[in-house]
Amino acid sequence: MLRSTFFLILLVMCALPLSAKKGESLFDRWSRTEGKSIDIYLNLDTLLANRNTTNVMRGTVVDSGLHLGVDIHVRGRFRRRTCALPPILLQFDKDPLVLAGLNTHNDYKLVTPCTDDAAGQDAILRENLVYELYRTIDPEASYRTHLLTITYHNTADGSSFTSYGLVIEDTDELEDRLEASNCEDCYNQPVANYTNAETVALFQYMVGNADYSTSLARNLKLMQAEDGRLTAVPYDFDFCGVVNPTYGRLIHPEQDNMTDRVWVWEFQALPQLDQAASEFALLEDELLAQVEAYTPLSYDSRREIKVYLKDFFRDLKRNRIGR
Structure with missing residues (x-):
């Protein structure tokens, strides 16, 4: 019994490098x-x-x-x-x-x-x-x-x-899916090096999150493809307006409340929002339906979030964002 267990563990150890990313x-x-x-x-x-x-x-x-x-x-x-x-x-x-x-x-x-x-x-x-x-x-x-x-x-x-x-x-797993590597020292990159800077900025504004920095790679993973271009992947949204936690603290000097939206754009070049804004507008009904269908949340919380997002889409249609 001990010998068979030993050989099983040995087999697993030998197979580890080959199986690391499979299955x-x-x-x-x-x-x-x-x-x-x-x-x-x-x-x-x-x-x-x-x-x-x-x-x-x-x-x-x-x-x-x-x-x-x-x-x-x-x-x-x-x-x-x-x-x-x-x-x-x-x-x-x-x-x-x-x-x-x-x-x-x-x-x-x-x-x-x-x-x-x-x-x-x-x-x-x-x-x-x-x-x-x-x-x-x-x-x-x-x-x-x-x-x-x-x-x-x-x-x-x-x-x-x-x-x-x-x-x-x-x-x-994210790296495998994107066939890219997590760049840990890609600071202060020009906007031309990013594939999705406007999309990320628009989303952060939509959910009311000012707790991130593209230039400092704070609360963003910068995934670098073989051609050197960067794709920003946001995370850590607990201080955003959609979450609006009781323990939250204000991040940006322009905020008076956790739900105040602040446009964060750290590049010298002006944002090219037309394409990203059009894509968001097309997703309005789907995103609002997604909130409504998220039944782990109470009805009151879902209603509050939908009202918050509708305010964003009204501003989006009036070209009031990032201008």
């Missing part, structure tokens, strides 16, 4: 199921005590009977300091993924509710909706996300609680 990922597995539930076992007391450190702790994720070892890192800046449960990075052990028939994409950001009340759950749902709206606008150059119901088991005292969590696909 479905853990994210793919999760995304096939609406209302997906998982369990995370960790020493929550230790996690919270080390929220301001780079310390790594061990945990276990249980998915329909499949036990996966995981390194857990606290991440983020503002939320790691202030939230009841800080956002975390789950870095799964690769061998069990391969044994489960999955590929070895194993780094997943988990967005957690900042407050332990109904408003915190509402904010997570809204942020997931923003990611999904951007995927409607650009299905390829966008992060895939999936809403999970997570039961956290605190191994320190045996307590547990259940909450929504938003899992974001591994950036390596």
Whole structure:
């Protein structure tokens, strides 16, 4: 028995480099199921005590009977300091993924509710909706996300609680899909080097997000193709007007409220908005229907978001944006 187990592990180790990017990922597995539930076992007391450190702790994720070892890192800046449960990075052990028939994409950001009340759950749902709206606008150059119901088991005292969590696909998966690499030092690039600068700026304005910078690559992944051109992929929308969280803080000096829209354009060249604006206008009905169909959110929240987006489309039709 021990010998056969040893040879199985050896076979898995030899196959790892070949299987790393083949087959479905853990994210793919999760995304096939609406209302997906998982369990995370960790020493929550230790996690919270080390929220301001780079310390790594061990945990276990249980998915329909499949036990996966995981390194857990606290991440983020503002939320790691202030939230009841800080956002975390789950870095799964690769061998069990391969044994489960999955590929070895194993780094997943988990967005957690900042407050332990109904408003915190509402904010997570809204942020997931923003990611999904951007995927409607650009299905390829966008992060895939999936809403999970997570039961956290605190191994320190045996307590547990259940909450929504938003899992974001591994950036390596995004790179594979775009056949591009994540450029980590592409700062202060001219607008001509981008494939989608106007689209990203218009979307950020639509959802009321000023918490990003193209020139500094803040809250954007800059994916670089072989020809050197960059495609910006936005993420981290928790301070945007659509989410409008109770814990939010104003980002831009022109904002008086979280829902105030600010046009952010950091290039010397003027934006060429006609094509992007036309594409957004064509998607108005689809985007509003997408909000209406997002039933995890309450009726009141969906109505509020639709009113907010309709204001954007009115300004778009009147050529009041980016002028």
